[in-house]
Amino acid sequence: MGNRCAVIGVGQTHYTTKRRDVSIAGLVREAALRALEDAGLTFKDIDAVVIGKAPDLFEGVMMPEAYLADALGAAGKPMMRVHTAGSVGGSTALVGASLIQGGVHERVLVVAFEKQSESNATWALSTHLPFSASLVVGAGGYFAPHIREYMRRSGAPGHIGTLVAVKDRLNALKNPYAHLKIPGIDQKMVESTPMLWEPIRYLETCPSSDGACAIVLSSESAATGTPAWVHGTAMRSEPIFRAGRDTVSPQAGKDCAADVYRQAGIADPRRQIDVAEVYVPFSWYEPMWLENLGFAAEGEGWKLTESGATALDGDTPWNASGGVLSSNPIGASGLIRFAEAALQVRGMAGEHQVDGARTALGHAYGGGAQFFAMWIVGRERP
């Protein structure tokens, strides 16, 4: 699919509830400089900047790319802004990759961020257009019924979500950038936390984080250091309102996975993908996405989770970084999945490195589980 593209630099900020020490510009610049350092480059080596974030209403800055041009060394260069709801971090990486694959640029800086402390995301997410009643509060209120339907269909026992919450938080303890580090986390602790949106408990949901993530993408001839090669990219969207839409396992997710697997030559994702960074903002989305992404048959995803297969030392580790459950700067969360997938195949994931990872999936979803962005990265050239 076009020219070869590689991730040659990854930069992240330490995700946390409030970064009072930096402005939004300071935050994105921190991630960008770390990505450039990783790639052994400077802003001068970058041809274009692509920036992504979730809705502008989160920080109250309209089209913040205009203000951020200076901090990201974009002056004199092309700069684009992507917004595809929660999947935006993934889509932003794909737009950056597209600029390389389409032969337009040699090196592109991709940055995504959210500074949730300068806003109230749950409130911003609960605003609806006039004349349509809002029956939900925040994303959890929207997704909880879909989770309950998954439980009904699959017969999954109630503790599966707890297992994911514990597993991802244990992984987060090994990730220096993770927001939630909860020593001694166990099932009992998760179960003792308040119910927010049945069946989602407090510790089964993602935190609100400040943070930014950046990657440097390059063409084959401009690659430096240790590249992670892009083997496939895909986006899919479906309408939020459509009679018969399956919100438990959306068709757009299945189609997106099928497209990206076809490009990467993957017939059996569970066997061929060594590690997956999947957008799981509520613990129950792990078993749901295991099925949607073809890692498990319909109704079988929760069994895979229960067996420990998705743990860091399991045979198909999911969210070795701690995932969205441990760090959630919304606009950046998708890009973090894509960047962590790249770190894994570059062998640079530190303590949460999956031994011998050669092929990784980065996944993001957004809107009413209707927008999907995915890529497969590998250690070998495609």
Place this chain on the structure above:
Amino acid sequence: MRDVAIVAFAQTRHTDHDTGLAEHELIHPVISEVKELTGLKRFGFTCSGSCDYLAGAPFSFVSALDALAAWPPISESHVEMDGAWALYEAWVRLQHGDIDSALVYGFGKSSLGDLRTIMTLQLDPYYLAPLGLDQLSYAALQAAAVGADRQELDEIVRRSRADGRSNPYALDLPEPDGDDFAVQPLRKTDVPPITDGAAAIVLATGDLAGRLHPNPAWIRGIAHRTEPHYLGLRELARSASAADAARAAGVTKGPVEVAELHAQFPHEEIILRQALELGGDTVINPSGGPLAANPVMAAGLVRIGEAARRIHDGTASRTVAHAASGPCLQQNLVTVLEA
């Protein structure tokens, strides 16, 4: 680069008031029109441009997707920018070589809020936005920096409004009269009208383009550049980014018969003519331009569509379209189209 052409363009009959249509209701007819024009029902890629702040609600583009009947699921993306950048993203996607068509659209309803004040929120949130500098004020700073001849500015407004009156999609604005200032040196008649509207374009590659339109408008160059955000860091009377984008797109490689410029104020046209090195024989904004209809987030895409239309109808063989974003023309995108 792979050959990509504009093969269909549709726009709403833009209005200066809220007609009661929701954003997705604005979009549906123009999408239907370009589907009919091309006979295509599915596209290799779809990309749109809009801005949540116009609707005053997050994720306003989500309901726009419902207008597309995106089923089975489609390969789709969105830029929180003018639809012109959505077209750029689609053009890049078509360069991969695996798909041969793309649908692009842009939309916005400025009538829902106070656009001049909303645009303040685009400024640096710590140092500039709290000052309350509104869109007219910062445009006036640039107009003062240009220091253009009043008669020249008046002529631009008069010409734009006259052209707009003969364009069925633009607004019917009267001959400008009155010396009242909006913000000095901008007169009330220098201010673009509040406008609601949408536009859609279909892109196609190589052979498919030839099959879909007898005169495809081939994209021979397309490029965009940004400048620093802070007005104090820029030479406001000039547009270095528009000049760079024009050079990268190859504007001066041939004569330009028609240029559609995203000039929201008359002084911006003067800046852009110079940046794009347009000669005196280039017809500027025969559609009336943004001074005759300014559907924010679609206005840049409309410029590309209008420039393509001249090639589609055989009245021009080489045209240029320009789109802008950010305060005082901070970002500029230039497209060169040929028959």
